[in-house]
Amino acid sequence: MLLEQEPRLRELRVFDLHLSSWLEELKTGPVQVTPIQGDVTQAHQVAAAVSGAHVVIHTAGLVDVFGRASPETIYKVNVQGTQNVIEACVQTGTRFLVYTSSMEVVGPNVKGQPFYRGNEDTPYEALHKHPYPQSKAQAERLVLQANGRKVQGGLPLVTCALRPTGIYGEGHQIMRDFYLQGLRLGSRLFRAIPASVEHGRVYVGNVAWMHVLVARELEPRAELMGGQVYFCYDKSPYKSYEDFNMEFLGPCGLRLVGTRPLLPYWLLMLLATLNALLQWLLRPLLLYAPLLNPYTLAIANTTFTVSTNKAQRHFGYEPLFSWEDSRTRTILWVQGSTQ
Numbered sequence: 024m025l026l027e028q029e030p031r032l033r034e035l036r037v038f039d040l041h042l043s044s045w046l047e048e049l050k051t052g053p054v055q056v057t058p059i060q061g062d063v064t065q066a067h068q069v070a071a072a073v074s075g076a077h078v079v080i081h082t083a084g085l086v087d088v089f090g091r092a093s094p095e096t097i098y099k100v101n102v103q104g105t106q107n108v109i110e111a112c113v114q115t116g117t118r119f120l121v122y123t124s125s126m127e128v129v130g131p132n133v134k135g136q137p138f139y140r141g142n143e144d145t146p147y148e149a150l151h152k153h154p155y156p157q158s159k160a161q162a163e164r165l166v167l168q169a170n171g172r173k174v175q176g177g178l179p180l181v182t183c184a185l186r187p188t189g190i191y192g193e194g195h196q197i198m199r200d201f202y203l204q205g206l207r208l209g210s211r212l213f214r215a216i217p218a219s220v221e222h223g224r225v226y227v228g229n230v231a232w233m234h235v236l237v238a239r240e241l242e243p244r245a246e247l248m249g250g251q252v253y254f255c256y257d258k259s260p261y262k263s264y265e266d267f268n269m270e271f272l273g274p275c276g277l278r279l280v281g282t283r284p285l286l287p288y289w290l291l292m293l294l295a296t297l298n299a300l301l302q303w304l305l306r307p308l309l310l311y312a313p314l315l316n317p318y319t320l321a322i323a324n325t326t327f328t329v330s331t332n333k334a335q336r337h338f339g340y341e342p343l344f345s346w347e348d349s350r351t352r353t354i355l356w357v358q359g360s361t362q
């Protein structure tokens with residue numbers, strides 16, 4: 024997105040624990056693309072990568088709500104890693120920092136209270152018990168508190184945080200997992216979540232586009248945007264997690280069975296709790312981390328949708344991809360990803 028949309032770009036450094044092979048293809052254009060294999064938990068590696076950069080987009084993170092990684096590892100990558108990025112900016116004199124936060128820093132909370140078409144100012148009890156949202160909330164706080172800190176050379180750091188809702192699009196592994204599961208079940212999926220529960224979703228291309236715009240506008244609009252949070256949103260429809268997935272899986276030949284959940288909520292919660300117990304019992308022997316656990320069930324079962332125009336007001340954001348384009352691109356990816 025940066026290469027396509029930012030004409031003033033001179034160099035793009037990609038710092039990641041795992042470098043993808045597609046990065047090589049980006050090297051053929053006029054902009055210098057520098058892949059750097061590194062770990063955000065290693066302060067010296069981060070500082071070396073950041074040195075001389077005009078703007079840093081910090082999107083690396085450990086996304087785990089399934090119990091694959093330990094809470095300590097999640098903390099180390101998401102919180103300590105973010106602190107390292109901030110310190111690297113301060114030490115090396117980089118003034119603009121964009122952080123990829125998450126809707127999860129707000130909710131859904133452990134009480135299952137709905138957040139219905141809320142915006143950045145909507146009051147909501149953000150109570151976190153799970154390591155992932157806890158770490159994202161802590162990291163976001165660090166980023167916002169760092170706004171205004173003096174960087175090397177004496178000028179102030181300008182930071183802001185973007186909070187995507189559930190991201191979908193090309194590369195969405197869970198979508199592919201549901202597709203494969205549906206194929207195994209005779210081209211069917213069974214409804215587990217009531218259709219009335221709305222879940223916020225945003226297309227990956229629009230998330231990227233919003234990051235590019237923020238990176239571009241942070242300098243001229245530092246006063247307005249510094250220390251701010253923005254939900255990442257677009258025109259994707261409000262639907263339940265499963266009904267939304269069917270927008271893509273339907274055209275790929277799957278159908279969602281049932282107008283109401285096949286199993287009652289209490290039974291699903293029992294199964295989810297059993298999964299959590301099994302995970303704990305089996306941990307010394309193997310990693311058992313299914314999609315269904317008490318936390319994922321609670322998120323999927325709690326309405327959390329965003330309706331805001333803050334990004335449009337502050338930096339002129341309009342989605343780059345329409346809902347129709349986002350849908351088509353995602354369907355093509357699902358179809359292609361399993362061949």
Ligand SMILES: NC(=O)C1=CN([C@@H]2O[C@H](COP(=O)(O)OP(=O)(O)OC[C@H]3O[C@@H](n4cnc5c(N)ncnc54)[C@H](O)[C@@H]3O)[C@@H](O)[C@H]2O)C=CC1
Pocket residue numbers: 038039040041061062063064082083084085086100104123124125126159186187188189190191
């Ligand atoms: N997937 C979603 O629905 C949402 C994701 N987010 C946030 O967006 C960001 C990207 O998430 P996804 O693309 O979904 O996840 P992902 O797992 O596909 O991408 C995360 C990237 O961070 C890298 N990474 C992990 N640990 C690292 C380390 N120690 N050092 C350097 N790089 C490391 C990974 O190699 C990976 O390329 C994350 O910060 C996540 O919290 C926010 C809202 C929703």
Ligand SMILES: C[C@H](CCCC(C)(C)O)[C@H]1CC[C@H]2[C@@H]3[C@H](O)CC4=CC(=O)CC[C@]4(C)[C@H]3CC[C@]12C
Pocket residue numbers: 086088124125126127188189190197215216264314315316318319320322323
């Ligand atoms: C895996 C969940 C759906 C399974 C439901 C079941 C077991 C009944 O079939 C996903 C439902 C909601 C997802 C999360 C949500 O989109 C918010 C997120 C934000 C992030 O920052 C990271 C990812 C996630 C936690 C996302 C993860 C998958 C779900 C829990």
